Amino acid sequence: MTASPLSDVRVLDLSRILAGPYCTMVLADYGADVIKIEEPLTGDGTRAWGPPWIGDQSAYFLAANRNKRSVAVDLKRPEGRRIVHELAQRADVVIENFKVGGAEKLGVDYATLSALNPRLIYCSITGYGQTGPYKDRAGYDFIIQAEGGVMSITGPEEGEPYKVGVAIADITAGLFAATAILAALHERERSGKGQAIDVALLDAQIAWLANVAQNYLATGEPPQRYGNAHPSIVPYETFPTADGRIAVGIGSDAQFRKFCEAAGRPELAEDERFCTNRARVEHRRTLIPLLQALFRTRTSAEWLSLLAALGIPAGPINDVPAALNSPQVQARAMVQEVDHPTLGRIRLLGPVAKFSRTPAQIRRPPPPLGYHTDEVLRTLLDYSDDQIAALRRSGVIA
Structure with missing residues (x-):
């Protein structure tokens, strides 16, 4: 089979929850080797976001983590940071969504990692970005929807503003991040240099106001809620x-x-x-x-x-249920069954883009916490069995 589009790209994923993991899942669907770094005891916070569950795995975590390898490393320990530094030297992309300054405190910021690997593409996703008066605020999708204007145009014409039914600010920020990473990888082919990418949930949400924002910029009239109707097209x-x-x-x-x-x-x-x-x-x-x-x-x-x-x-x-079971959705392989190492056969959503020669595909199920720790340390970093065992005994890895 022809290699996937990103089969020669390695991504070190330091992100958690949704925006970052959604970005890296898209890259993984396109063939990137995504190594997901998780805290050894609890892992990605969404592992505990249930119900619902499939076995002991939360449906929320399963939704955004297919095609990845999980490595459980304690970044607060010097030995854990050393592992991440070694992986960054062998990576093309690092993505993180710590609060501003959080990566620097852990020693995994752009300045530190790019000094080890000047070709590194380093993407940070935060609520408000790395600059501006709100940069130190925590940013959650719901708050961004409220602050970014979309709630003001969503909901019944006479009634209170509504949020969108999925975490759309998180998801679209992840998609903007994925396209920016691809652009930076393309530019690196010319320059040979990496760079930092700054993606904010608020910026993403403002951007996809699109024609609604442009209507205001053109007229000065604040957009109104129309329920399910359209402001510019009737019926x-x-x-x-x-x-x-x-x-x-x-x-x-x-x-x-x-x-x-x-x-x-x-x-x-x-x-x-x-x-x-x-x-x-x-x-x-x-x-x-x-x-x-x-x-x-x-x-x-x-x-x-x-x-x-x-x-x-x-x-x-x-x-x-009707949408997922529609003949068109089924024909497009948007719902697929995969084998999970502890859960057996599970159903997941499938990749969106269909490539004629190099298909996006589900190669791996969402991993149990630390499922690939030994594999990655052994095959990528040449750690011996004794070294791995010592790290596990001391709690650095799981």
């Missing part, structure tokens, strides 16, 4: 049907005309209040009740069939 929201609700996105005037004709209401597309998207946005409070009444005349299945035939985007409002 683009959920509608009640005779037996449920569906999501409908009519993105052009031509689509709106086709819809009205097929639905038996061609006069709506001729009405000057509705004939253009600009007019429909202006008169949404008049149009939407008319469309709600129209959608209630047929079942969800009937509407979805009609809209699909017209080429108009629409879909059912699935719960998570």
Whole structure:
């Protein structure tokens, strides 16, 4: 089989919880050898974030740690730091998400590790970044969603702001970090030099406000909550049907005309209040009740069939089980079964990107704590069995 895209890249992962581990999981899916450094007694904090559990492993930890090797090392001990320094000398990338200054206190900061390995790409993920007046604050996804504006535009039009249902600031910060690391690796091919990368959850969340932020920058008008509706496109929201609700996105005037004709209401597309998207946005409070009444005349299945035939985007409002079991998700291998060394067969989400020659794949299950400690010390650092045993007796490794 052709080597994976990042099969020649080694990542030393000092991160925990979600943003950093999600980043390194993406790199691992693409073939990178990710060595996850964990505290010997407790490991990554998400190992205790249950229920739910599969055996003694938390579902939260399993969600972000496939394709990695776990090495349990106490960074507070000089012997543990020496192990990490030796691994950094053999790594291409280090990623950490300590609070600002935390890596320096442990002796695993960029200045220290880059002196040992000038080609090292060193990525730090924090709540607010390495600079600015908030840099020393702890940053949690929920707080970032509140502070970064997304909660103000999420939720019902009349009601309180809502957070997104997953830790989206963490996840997108991890994705920004992954792309930045890939860019830095590419630049290193030209310069031969490593560099530091500073990724903040707040910056990531501000960035993916995207068109909503640009609307404000263009007009000076604070964005509002629209529930499931769209601020700039009408109709683009959920509608009640005779037996449920569906999501409908009519993105052009031509689509709106086709819809009205097929639905038996061609006069709506001729009405000057509705004939253009600009007019429909202006008169949404008049149009939407008319469309709600129209959608209630047929079942969800009937509407979805009609809209699909017209080429108009629409879909059912699935719960998570229905989404994961949909034929399209199954066909795309987004749910896969793998063998776990202590749990047997488990199901995990699969990699997103599909490569034509060098597929992303699940090569390893999320590891038990310290499962690869001996393997990594022996094969990468040439530690003897006696050295490993001595380190374990003293509590430096597990």
